[in-house]
Amino acid sequence: MSAEYKTIDGNEAAAWVAYRVNEVIAIYPITPASPMGELADAWAAAGKPNIWGTVPQVIEMQSEGGAAGAVHGALQSGALTTTFTASQGLLLMIPNMFKIAGELTPTVFHIAARTVATHALSIFGDHSDVMAARPTGFAMLASNSVQEAMDLALIAHAATLKARVPFVHFFDGFRTSHEIQKIRMLSEEDIRAMIDEDLVIAHRQRALSPDHPFIRGTAQNPDVFFQAREAVNPFYQACPDIVQETMDRFAQQVGRHYHLFDYVGHPEAERVIVLMGSGAETAEETVEYLTGQDERVGVLKVRLFRPFSGKHFLAALPPTVKTLAVLDRTKEPGSTGEPLYQEVSTVLYQAANEGNLPFKRLPKVIGGRYGLSSKEFTPAMVKGLFDEMGKQQPKNSFTVGIRDDVAHTSIEYDPDFSTESEDGFRGIFFGLGADGTVSANKNSIKIIGEHTDYYAQGYFVYDSKKAGSVTISHLRFGKSPIRSTYLIRRANFVACHQ
Incomplete structure (x- = not known):
């Protein structure tokens, strides 16, 4: 087991793992993901080997689209391959991502999630880029902290080999990518224990090669395309359980426990916030403070966003919950709600429709937005949201952290509320x-x-x-x-x- 502690940022934490479990790394710089590619390039130049004793080939392309194309080609040759990007860079990769996922090719893209330029460009963090990649078929695994950026990077690389579903592993741009934290490092022994060599060999055997010809990437007509597209369903249905099995193996090897959905709070909570990313750390800190004052509140941290497992989601919630507030770090104008809110609402409705709801009555669900372009998200805002949830008619489609004097979506909070201890x-x-x-x-x-x-x-x-x-x-x-x-x-x- 690993026992070494280092003080590093989220980019280095993710790149540390990605470099050691890949053979080809195609890069193109974009803030705030650039340090991942820069570190990989520096390690390769210094001759640092991966876990198989070879130095990964790191190649800088002329755009993120080129990097994704290089990844696609390398994967089809049987090489273990990865890349790093953010924001518009991820959008340029989407065409290749559809192909990579459609061909059931294992890989992990590490994303320092950043705002997509709309009315203005912003280099800062939110989830608008990764949410734009939802239709590609990539699984999506969210890290909330620097420690998780390292741990879940390895879990993603291990799970994709077994699931054959490619992964986007993402963490908040700047707030996690550039935050420096003291973390417990994974050793090379830990990494080797998690990567199944038989699955690596199976990936190599699926490579396109004149030695064993195979047709892939054809053009299909209406007579067969629909049927063939639905053939991926068993892989996505199996993916959540594979991820949880991988998390359980990680816990046995390293001692840190993760689940698809991790609940923290009062065992009989009536008000629960659902979110993912670095804001979950702030919410957890606030919940621990409030439960210490006998408040029945909790937070559900989403780790595997896609494929979204309704079974695991419902099992993670306390049966006493009456109101759920779902927070999204993105905005989708014109929608009935943002992505995580829609997933949660659909799961609850389907469970109620099928008679599988594990609650006495259907919880009230409200959704809102926070933290766009790295806007601050503090314990005061979490407390304000819990107060809003306690109202007879809490506001839906709300915002928190701004004062919206145009559409009046914002909820009130006391900016002087604090959970920080005087210690330290x-x-x-x-x-x-x-x-x-x-x-x-x-x-x-x-x-x-x-x-x-x-x-x-x-x-x-x-x-x-x-x-x-x-x-x-x-x-x-x-x-x-x-x-x-x-x-x-x-x-x-x-x-x-x-």
């Missing part, structure tokens, strides 16, 4: 882009994380203009685990650098 260090460092403040603070938090017993977290806020603009470094460390995926508001140390 919470420091804010102000600087100017390119003055060295951010780099110095990254070094400081890594030294603290790796040379003390403290848990450590660093997050760095800077404008998209970067050089010359104001930077703010948020550093936390202390004796307790840190789930605070939001900016420090009550610092016990403030520094201004020039």
